Amino acid sequence: MNAPLTTSAILDTSRQGTPERLAGLFDAHHQRLFRLALRLSPDREEAHDLVQEAFLRAARQPSSVPDGAEEAWLVRTLVNLCRDRYRRLGVRSRAHESLRREEERVHPEAAAVARATVRAALARLAPRRRAVIVLHELEGMPAREVARLLGIAEVTVRWHLLTARRELARVLLEDRR
Amino acid sequence: MNDERIRQRLREGDPVTGESGLTPGEVRAMRRAVLTAAPEPRRRLLPMLALAGAATAAVLIALFALRPGSVQPPAPARVAAVPARPPEPQAPRISASPVAPPSRGENKQRPAHRRRHLRAAPPETATLATLEPTGNPPEEPGARQIQFSTPGGTRIIWTLTSGKASR
Numbered sequence: 001m002n003a004p005l006t007t008s009a010i011l012d013t014s015r016q017g018t019p020e021r022l023a024g025l026f027d028a029h030h031q032r033l034f035r036l037a038l039r040l041s042p043d044r045e046e047a048h049d050l051v052q053e054a055f056l057r058a059a060r061q062p063s064s065v066p067d068g069a070e071e072a073w074l075v076r077t078l079v080n081l082c083r084d085r086y087r088r089l090g091v092r093s094r095a096h097e098s099l100r101r102e103e104e105r106v107h108p109e110a111a112a113v114a115r116a117t118v119r120a121a122l123a124r125l126a127p128r129r130r131a132v133i134v135l136h137e138l139e140g141m142p143a144r145e146v147a148r149l150l151g152i153a154e155v156t157v158r159w160h161l162l163t164a165r166r167e168l169a170r171v172l173l174e175d176r177r
Numbered sequence: 178m179n180d181e182r183i184r185q186r187l188r189e190g191d192p193v194t195g196e197s198g199l200t201p202g203e204v205r206a207m208r209r210a211v212l213t214a215a216p217e218p219r220r221r222l223l224p225m226l227a228l229a230g231a232a233t234a235a236v237l238i239a240l241f242a243l244r245p246g247s248v249q250p251p252a253p254a255r256v257a258a259v260p261a262r263p264p265e266p267q268a269p270r271i272s273a274s275p276v277a278p279p280s281r282g283e284n285k286q287r288p289a290h291r292r293r294h295l296r297a298a299p300p301e302t303a304t305l306a307t308l309e310p311t312g313n314p315p316e317e318p319g320a321r322q323i324q325f326s327t328p329g330g331t332r333i334i335w336t337l338t339s340g341k342a343s344r
Contacts, residue, residue: 026207026211030204052207056214062215118192119190138193
């Protein structure tokens with residue numbers, strides 16, 4: 001499910017012109033970024049917007065995308081976009097709770113309920129912490145790789161993991177009651 | 178709830194489960210939007226190149242126009258009518274006129290209107306020939322004397338009498 005993070009195609013495209021490089025970046029990473037955005041955002045539409053906005057930032061400032069670390073830059077940009085939206089939504093928990101209730105009503109199957117529960121639980125986390133727990137627990141990345149992608153220290157990643165697990169345990173236990 | 182149980186719950190409710198990802202239509206639309214937003218380097222470079230070319234041409238023209246060697250002094254007139262000036266004591270001077278016979282004996286049989294060649298010191302300037310006035314104006318009215326000196330030092334004197342040029 002997880003695509004390789006670095007590809008030789010990206011290194012090759014980094015030596016080409018801006019449109020060719022951008023097209024190579026998009027072709028190599030759009031599906032993986034979309035999966036990550038689905039896990040970080042409350043719904044599919046927002047995930048779509050997040051991915052497009054991340055690539056648009058790369059298109060508007062191609063010089064800011066470092067050669068050889070394009071995917072890390074894209075992931076960091078995606079997480080930062082999530083943080084921006086998170087800050088803008090002052091009533092995020094209530095909004096996500098209403099979203100979960102709506103999804104449970106429309107899709108009453110157990111899998112859908114489980115998805116809505118997890119999505120709501122993840123939405124309670126701060127964006128960076130959410131990204132850390134998603135990359136580590138759902139995408140199976142080691143903490144060192146998560147630290148490299150997000151541009152933070154490995155010890156910070158471990159601290160986010162610890163805190164996120166506590167918060168998720170509390171939220172999931174509350175949901176069981 | 179331990180870590181393993183949390184991980185299991187997260188994977189059971191992974192939001193990606195059941196999602197097919199972006200559809201081909203969504204991918205095409207997003208790709209087009211992204212590539213359209215990319216700046217085109219050629220269009221950005223074109224005005225800069227044109228400006229640089231114009232500036233270079235202007236600098237070259239200015240350098241060519243203001244180069245010190247390009248401003249040449251006007252060439253001296255090779256033949257000019259010069260008014261009479263005081264005689265120079267060192268320069269050999271020959272006054273040949275039809276009214277004044279030559280002073281030296283070897284020139285007694287020569288007609289007065291013949292051209293005479295005298296070796297003189299080379300002039301300072303490298304002009305092809307200069308015209309100098311004679312120190313002794315012709316005594317006969319209407320007679321006129323013209324002296325040339327070549328860069329090699331040869332002096333040529335023409336005497337013009339009564340409106341007719343004679344060599």
